[in-house]
Amino acid sequence: xxxxxxxxxxxxxxxxxxxxxxxxxxxxxxxxxxxxxxxxxxxxxxxxxxxxxxxxxxxxxxxxxxxxxxxxxxxxxxxxxxxxxxxxxxxxxxxxxxxxxxxxxxxxxxxxxxxxxxxxxxxxxxxxxxxxxxxxxxxxxxxxxxxxxxxxxxxxxxxxxxxxxxxxxxxxxxxxxxxxxxxxxxxxxxxxxxxxxxxxxxxxxxxxxxxxxxxxxxxxxxxxxxxxxxxxxxxxxxxxxxxxxxxxxxxxxxxxxxxxxxxxxxxxxxxxxxxxxxxxxxxxxxxxxxxxxxxxxxxxxxxxxxxxxxxxxxxxxxxxxxxxxxxxxxxxxxxxxxxxxxxxxxxxxxxxxxxxxxxxxxxxxxxxxxxxxxxxxxxxxxxxxxxxxxxxxxxxxxxxxxxxxxxx
Amino acid sequence: xxxxxxxxxxxxxxxxxxxxxxxxxxxxxxxxxxxxxxxxxxxxxxxxxxxxxxxxxxxxxxxxxxxxxxxxxxxxxxxxxxxxxxxxxxxxxxxxxxxxxxxxxxxxxxxxxxxxxxxxxxxxxxxxxxxxxxxxxxxxxxxxxxxxxxxxxxxxxxxxxxxxxxxxxxxxxxxxxxxxxxxxxxxxxxxxxxxxxxxxxxxxxxxxxxxxxxxxxxxxxxxxxxxxxxxxxxxxxxxxxxxxxxxxxxxxxxxxxxxxxxxxxxxxxxxxxxxxxxxxxxxxxxxxxxxxxxxxxxxxxxxxxxxxxxxxxxxxxxxxxxxxxxxxxxxxxxxxxxxxxxxxxxxxxxxxxxxxxxxxxxxxxxxxxxxxxxxxxxxxxxxxxxxxxxxxxxxxxxxxxxxxxxxx
Numbered sequence: 001x002x003x004x005x006x007x008x009x010x011x012x013x014x015x016x017x018x019x020x021x022x023x024x025x026x027x028x029x030x031x032x033x034x035x036x037x038x039x040x041x042x043x044x045x046x047x048x049x050x051x052x053x054x055x056x057x058x059x060x061x062x063x064x065x066x067x068x069x070x071x072x073x074x075x076x077x078x079x080x081x082x083x084x085x086x087x088x089x090x091x092x093x094x095x096x097x098x099x100x101x102x103x104x105x106x107x108x109x110x111x112x113x114x115x116x117x118x119x120x121x122x123x124x125x126x127x128x129x130x131x132x133x134x135x136x137x138x139x140x141x142x143x144x145x146x147x148x149x150x151x152x153x154x155x156x157x158x159x160x161x162x163x164x165x166x167x168x169x170x171x172x173x174x175x176x177x178x179x180x181x182x183x184x185x186x187x188x189x190x191x192x193x194x195x196x197x198x199x200x201x202x203x204x205x206x207x208x209x210x211x212x213x214x215x216x217x218x219x220x221x222x223x224x225x226x227x228x229x230x231x232x233x234x235x236x237x238x239x240x241x242x243x244x245x246x247x248x249x250x251x252x253x254x255x256x257x258x259x260x261x262x263x264x265x266x267x268x269x270x271x272x273x274x275x276x277x278x279x280x281x282x283x284x285x286x287x288x289x290x291x292x293x294x295x296x297x298x299x300x301x302x303x304x305x306x307x308x309x310x311x312x313x314x315x316x317x318x319x320x321x322x323x324x325x326x327x328x329x330x331x332x333x334x335x336x337x338x339x340x341x342x343x344x345x346x347x348x349x350x351x352x353x354x355x356x357x358x359x360x361x362x363x364x365x366x367x368x369x370x371x372x373x374x375x376x377x378x379x380x381x382x383x384x385x386x387x388x389x390x391x392x393x394x395x396x397x398x399x400x401x402x403x404x405x406x407x408x
Numbered sequence: 409x410x411x412x413x414x415x416x417x418x419x420x421x422x423x424x425x426x427x428x429x430x431x432x433x434x435x436x437x438x439x440x441x442x443x444x445x446x447x448x449x450x451x452x453x454x455x456x457x458x459x460x461x462x463x464x465x466x467x468x469x470x471x472x473x474x475x476x477x478x479x480x481x482x483x484x485x486x487x488x489x490x491x492x493x494x495x496x497x498x499x500x501x502x503x504x505x506x507x508x509x510x511x512x513x514x515x516x517x518x519x520x521x522x523x524x525x526x527x528x529x530x531x532x533x534x535x536x537x538x539x540x541x542x543x544x545x546x547x548x549x550x551x552x553x554x555x556x557x558x559x560x561x562x563x564x565x566x567x568x569x570x571x572x573x574x575x576x577x578x579x580x581x582x583x584x585x586x587x588x589x590x591x592x593x594x595x596x597x598x599x600x601x602x603x604x605x606x607x608x609x610x611x612x613x614x615x616x617x618x619x620x621x622x623x624x625x626x627x628x629x630x631x632x633x634x635x636x637x638x639x640x641x642x643x644x645x646x647x648x649x650x651x652x653x654x655x656x657x658x659x660x661x662x663x664x665x666x667x668x669x670x671x672x673x674x675x676x677x678x679x680x681x682x683x684x685x686x687x688x689x690x691x692x693x694x695x696x697x698x699x700x701x702x703x704x705x706x707x708x709x710x711x712x713x714x715x716x717x718x719x720x721x722x723x724x725x726x727x728x729x730x731x732x733x734x735x736x737x738x739x740x741x742x743x744x745x746x747x748x749x750x751x752x753x754x755x756x757x758x759x760x761x762x763x764x765x766x767x768x769x770x771x772x773x774x775x776x777x778x779x780x781x782x783x784x785x786x787x788x789x790x791x792x793x794x795x796x797x798x799x800x801x802x803x804x805x806x807x808x809x810x811x812x813x814x815x816x
Contacts, residue, residue, distance in 0.1 A: 013620075014620065014622065015434070015437070015450070016437055016447045016448070016449070016450065017437055017438070017441050017447070017620060018433075018434040018435065018436070018437030018438030018439070018440075018441060018447075019438070019620055019622045019632070020434070020622065021429070021431050021434040022430070022433075022434065022450075023429050025426075025430075025452065026423070026426040026428070026429040026430065027426065028426070029423070029424055029425055029426030030425070030426030030427070031426070032426075033425050033426060039424045039425070039426075040424070040454070041424070041451065041452065041453060041454075042423070042424065042430075042451065042452035043449065043450065043451050043452075044433065044449065044450035044451075045449060046448070046449075135790075158790075158791055158792070158795070212421075212422065212425060212427055214422065214427045214428065224427070270706075272685075275692075276688050276689055276691070276692025276693075276697075276701070276704075277680075277685030277686070277687075277688030277689040277692060277704060277706070278685070278689050278692075279685075280684050280685030280688075280706045281684055281685040281686050281689050281797075283684070284683075284684025284685060284686075284706070284708075284758075284797065285684075285793065285794050285797065287759070287760050287761065287793055288761070289684075290708055290709075290762075293684070293706070293708050294708050294709035294711070294712055295705065295706055295707055295708060295709065295712040295716070296684075296685060296705075296706035296708075297703065297704075297705055297706070298678075298685070298688045298692070298701070298703055298704035298705070298706075299703055300692075300698055300701050300702050300703060300704075301698075301702035301703065303702070304702055304703040308703070350692075351695070352695050353695065353696070354698075382543075382566075383566055384566075385693065385695055386693050387566075389689075389692065389693065
């Protein structure tokens with residue numbers, strides 16, 4: 001099986017200045033891996049035409065496909081169209097096809113003619129094809145340089161995603177012999193990355209398959225296997241077998257909770273102090289969560305914890321809001337109040353202030369309540385305020401998942 | 409004033425596979441801009457030693473400083489130490505200084521000796537200096553290649569941030585003649601990016617200063633001015649003068665709301681349907697928010713809207729949950745229930761399902777209530793579920809900000 005390679009170029013002065021984080025390249029790197037293309041390099045470049053021409057040529061000489069994002073806007077400093085023409089050695093001409101597409105898109109948005117500045121977006125190198133953009137005014141371009149295909153796409157992520165999706169269907173024709181590999185994923189939680197590596201051992205080594213392990217900020221870990229269908233199936237089954245107690249049915253804790261609760265006809269709620277809505281937000285990000293999430297409460301102040309959740313004022317005073325006693329009562333109170341099947345609660349010190357010697361910043365108590373059972377967990381999370389909040393919410397989801405599935 | 413340049417190299421197979429988004433390079437690009445260094449390129453490379461040696465040499469020949477992140481882990485496939493040695497033409501040797509640092513860090517974490525595999529992290533090219541890491545086991549390295557400085561730092565962001573901060577103080581010695589420019593920022597909201605560009609006109613053109621404008625996902629826009637102290641002060645004042653009705657006192661809507669409410673001794677609450685805790689989360693991410701945020705409610709289901717917030721069942725039936733009537737009552741109900749000064753409410757269709765012809769996915773109603781005044785706004789947000797939720801929450805914060813400051 002021959003190796004087909006790709007290079008990715010992200011264009012824009014705003015990227016070189018660090019004003020925008022380039023997330024497009026990671027998306028396109030995954031896109032390539034899933035389609036049998038090995039990415040050999042990613043480059044971020046400014047809007048300088050000569051540099052771009054040289055970079056496109058260099059990338060073209062070393063790969064089958066070059067994916068370029070950015071620099072297709074309507075202003076004078078967007079130079080990707082000119083750079084592609086330069087690399088192709090072709091003239092830049094107004095394309096009727098590109099202009100039609102711009103007019104059609106504009107017409108859906110508002111009445112009146114397309115601004116003159118958008119005319120620049122209809123310029124195309126002679127010999128390049130238009131890549132349709134149904135989410136913005138910038139048409140994409142597909143041209144050839146030294147036998148390699150160069151696909152230029154807009155820098156706006158959701159415009160680019162749709163264009164890349166359509167480009168997928170053309171790949172077999174553009175790169176004959178490209179074999180789309182099978183991709184298998186195993187998701188799990190409740191086991192650390194290094195412990196998982198130890199347990200999986202040689203199953204993480206490449207061989208007939210490529211294998212990668214990724215720990216996600218939202219608390220789960222994914223083993224990703226790429227290769228032929230049979231080899232992927234076999235390797236995934238072996239990985240699943242070893243990780244059995246930790247497996248998730250979906251790609252994440254929140255989606256797994258929503259799926260299982262939906263199946264069982266159960267519901268979930270949260271009572272959050274330090275996480276301040278992050279648990280509800282993670283659940284709410286899952287499509288279809290309305291079947292299982294009816295209400296959630298951010299109970300930041302002690303009076304709210306006492307008033308709405310029935311936390312004992314004595315315990316608040318004796319143990320402090322950041323304590324096992326209080327967080328357990330918050331979870332119980334949330335169950336009673338909402339009638340949900342499962343309640344998650346958090347109380348902690350997210351920082352940067354408020355830490356003490358006994359309870360430093362990053363100290364978090366979590367609780368999950370299901371029926372008459374309440375389980376609690378304590379954690380010390382390092383990092384800034386936002387990291388403490390995110391990790392604490394993820395840990396609370398894990399605790400809830402473990403309680404729901406009988407793992408604790 | 410001579411131009412000093414930098415290149416950034418991000419190392420790791422996981423980046424080329426798209427399993428991890430490289431956020432380090434954007435951080436370092438801003439770090440450079442703030443310190444008078446022009447970044448001429450960013451490259452993402454895999455863990456292949458020969459490629460790394462060539463990339464370090466090429467970057468060194470074209471710049472004053474090369475910032476390298478990643479590839480400093482304890483496993484065999486981490487090759488950055490070897491690559492720096494190769495580029496320097498130096499031997500790789502065990503450094504007592506590096507090992508001491510690893511032992512000290514490990515000792516703070518847990519009892520017992522440092523694992524043998526970490527010995528690899530104490531290898532340093534002869535002639536390179538150790539860059540201290542106080543947040544992890546991987547020491548950084550500072551070496552010279554063809555007269556350029558090469559700083560190799562860990563890929564773990566919070567370890568790298570701290571190391572880069574310390575490197576800052578060495579810059580004047582490493583690159584004599586480097587002038588740290590003044591950086592000024594003007595934050596505003598409630599005016600679109602293109603309208604702002606139209607109004608600011610030539611004030612966005614470079615001249616004695618560099619100027620950039622960035623629209624943030626969280627709803628505000630920043631004009632950033634870099635140059636000499638006098639020129640920056642002058643340009644920022646001119647920008648502020650034109651944008652006066654839209655200015656924010658802090659770098660974002662949530663921080664601005666928290667700052668002004670704190671100053672006035674007022675409080676805020678939210679009653680969220682489609683945003684599912686995102687408003688509370690944005691406020692909660694601001695240090696010190698506990699002074700102004702006591703409670704917030706996710707009211708996803710209609711019974712919750714009626715039961716806790718007093719939304720009329722008749723209106724829920726007649727107008728639907730996604731309506732001006734309902735969202736206004738949610739905001740009023742949240743004020744009454746919590747005793748807060750300002751309440752924000754949302755109700756919309758985040759998708760991917762649930763849209764109708766009259767109320768397609770992305771339809772969102774927002775309300776803000778302050779005392780007896782309630783203002784509402786309607787929006788149609790394009791994008792996936794998570795984008796609809798984030799933008800709706802940001803729009804609700806904007807509406808609240810405008811109501812609080814008398815702009816609506």
